[in-house]
Amino acid sequence: MELSTNSATPLSPSTTNLPCSVRSGFLRSARMALRVVLSIDGRFALQSYTICALAMLSACSPARRLAEGERFLDRVEVTLPDGTMHPNEGAFEEVLRQQPNTRLFGIRLPLQIHLLVRPETLEKAQQKRLEKGKEEGGWRWWLANRMGEPPVTYDAYLAERSRLNLVALAQQMGYLDAACRLQVDTTEKQRARLAYALDLGEAWTVQSCTWATAGSGLKTDRLVFNPAELVGKPFDVRELEAIRSDVASSFRNSGFPSVQASHVAFVADTLGMSKDKKVAVTVELLPVDYTADGTPIPHEVTRFGRIDWSCKEREKGKAPCIADDVVDFLLAVDSGMLFNERVLQDTYRRLSNVPGVSRVEMPGNMRSPELGEEVLYDVGVNLELNQRIDLTAEAQMIRSDARYGPIGSIGFRNNNVRGKADVLEFALTGGIISTRPFSYTEDALVPNSGTWSIAGTYSTLGIPPLSLGRLRPSNEARTEFTLNWGREVRPEYAREAATISYGFRYVENPERESKLRVTPVEFRYANITADTQFARWLAQQANPILEGRFVDYTSLASKVGWSSKWNDGAAHGRWRFDAEWTGMGLYALAPPLGLRQSEGDAYLLAGIPFAHYVRVDGEWTYGRMWGGWGSLHGRIKAGIATVGANMDVLPFDRAFFAGGANGVRGWSVRDLGPGFAQQEVLNAGYVPGVGDVQLDVGLEFRKELTDAFAAAWFTDAGNVWIHQTSSSSSAQEAEFSLRSLAWGAGLGLRFDFEFFLLRLDGALRLYDPAQGEGQRWIGQGSPRGMVHLGIGHPF
Secondary structure, eight states: OOOOOSSSSOOOHHHHTSOGGGSHHHHHHHHHHHHHHHHSOGGGHHHHHHHHHHHHHHTOOGGGGOOTTOOEEEEEEEEOTTSOOOTTHHHHHHTOSOOOOOOBTTBOHHHHHHHTSOHHHHHHHHHHHHHTTOOSOSHHHIIIIIISOOOOBOOHHHHHHHHHHHHHHHHHTTOTTOEEEEEEEOOSTTEEEEEEEEEOOOOOEEEEEEEEOTTTOOOOTTOSOOGGGGTTSBOOHHHHHHHHHHHHHHHHTTTOTTOOGGGEEEEEEOSTTTTTTEEEEEEEEOOSEEOTTSOEEOOOOEEEEEEEEEEEOOSSSOOOOOOHHHHHHHOOOOTTSBOOHHHHHHHHHHHHTSTTEEEEEOOEEEEOOOTTOOEEEEEEEEEEEOOSEEEEEEEEEEEOSSOEEEEEEEEEEEESSSSSSOEEEEEEEEEEEBOOOSSSOSOOOSOOEEEEEEEEEEEEESOTTSOGGGSOGGGOOEEEEEEEEEEEEOSSEEEEEEEEEEEEEEEEETTTTEEEEEEEEEEEEEEEEEOHHHHHHHHHHTOHHHHHTTOOEEEEEEEEEEEEEEEETTEEEEEEEEEEEESHHHHHHHHHHTOOBOTTSOBEETTEEBOOEEEEEEEEEEEEEETTTEEEEEEEEEEEEEEOTTOSSOOGGGSEEOOSTTSOTTSOTTOSOSTTOOTTOOSSSSOTTEESEEEEEEEEEEEESSSSEEEEEEEEEEEEEOOTTSOTTOOGGGSOOGGGOEEEEEEEEEEEOSSOEEEEEEEEEEEOTTSOTTSSBTTSSOOOEEEEEEESOOO
């Protein structure tokens, strides 16, 4: 065997069969990437090594894992006769039985990750697990099959099934004359490329649509669905299936429990108008059944009969059963009312949400009527209680605008204390976090702070002192009394805060999960003990805003919060709005109450100046599947706060922050703003990265590569600013201006570990308002950016 090469190193059969990690293609890619690494500035080494790693992975060939006669599925495409793609391309891709391996920037990254694990090593590891009685798993298995993706090989049977599926889907969409031709290209060695040429033809439309209800006992006058609405539309079987289910559900919600989707049939006549591509549709409502002689048995109006409920107490850890008035309040079912499936579902959901209830069973029984009477449906409600006393343990990540790190908590929970669906909870929480100091500008990349707190909460159903009878069960109202004390130790200061609050929440609209939270009274005490060196540094800055952020205060606040989902067909998202205010009434009543004043004329509450401000913030999120390509997500977040006469500056813990893993990701937390502010300047009329006005806009496209691995492309814009009324000495560059809106973009990777999602985002600064004129846009100076490690999606 003779081989030729233009390399100085001669080839031999043994060198051509080496693993992909040492193949010549890889070596060429690695050498090119290495030259790039050595030729650029060291601060881009991380990006450079990433490029090098991608080059290494891209050089691995999947052919080395194929058996003799197998072909790697290189490409699959579905095209129309004119070479274009159908607007609903994603739907066609979903019915393909085989798809090529997922690509990222032209590289089959999941496949290359799979190839990193040797099959024989993985097989041995799985064999050892089986011998120990364990299921398949381990890090090698997770890397190869969850993060990675095995090579997809061409299968003639699946390819033909895909062709038939494409034709079937096109016909369901109304293209009854659709045809599809499959072309398999195997000219390249050990590879196959599939091309599906889909000829849809002309779309058939609905010419007429009428009801046929004879013998069913059903009337259509109260249905929302109107058959005339289908006339002129494409004959889409998928839409008809959805209507069929909705019609059956409507009947079950209006007194006919026997109506199922199988009792609603669409009969289409395509023979009489085949030349015009028209369809005559008849909506048939079928009876319950037929007698032996063929007589239809109609559906009968049914009402709820007996409503019985019982409570099954646990043998151990006994707890009082749910009180009668609580169950009666939550039961949406009344004896004598028309049967309504939605009412049963609402009752089940409400009872399942009651603390202390572990299981809800609602068996039903149809009762044959006496002569001349209506059919009755008896309902039994069986409640099974949880163990009364629970001990809980939880670990999570703080990922707020100003803090990041792991925390853990242990708790005690008493379910159903008095049988009123009430809960008493105590929790002890502690952890280590990373924060950015104020007296110097370097990023804090390691945990440098500690936090711990103890909280007690008592919650009960309803809104005392109002009786349950004055509330709607669908509101699921609950009231909470909370007592909390916490301490946080940072490199420069220690902060203690105690809070006592009374509030309630209720569901405004169950379908949209629209919830309202109201806290009429919240008393908060915050004490800050500055480190001696930090206190000296604060005094040296002569910065009123900086000093004002770190003063002790008390507050008697009120809060209102509202959140709701929204859905507009394929798009969905959430609204959120929060407002809080404190000191308004107290400041007005201070003179008649005779409250003492400080040397700065601030009124005191318990010997400490009370807070006086209004703070409002809101958020809107957007999400939509983008065909078969991925999903598009967006967020707009804004907030503003203003202080009253009793304080000069908004407290630090109520301010807004810019940058970070959940904000404008080209900057670290508190590394952006306010406005045009430069982070190296610490003695100006602002605090770097802290403001009283916030605007944050984000757009992100997410693509799932495997079940446990995804990529995201994103762009963020935003900043914080100082409100003009915050301080008489506020710096002009920190005030609001759209020209100071920062802009960044980048790429992220998502790792789904089922119980949490790990996120790695890297972003470049496209426009940096902190730089001087002529240096703000990317390309006008040295590139800058940031890499973030986060938990969960940013929005």
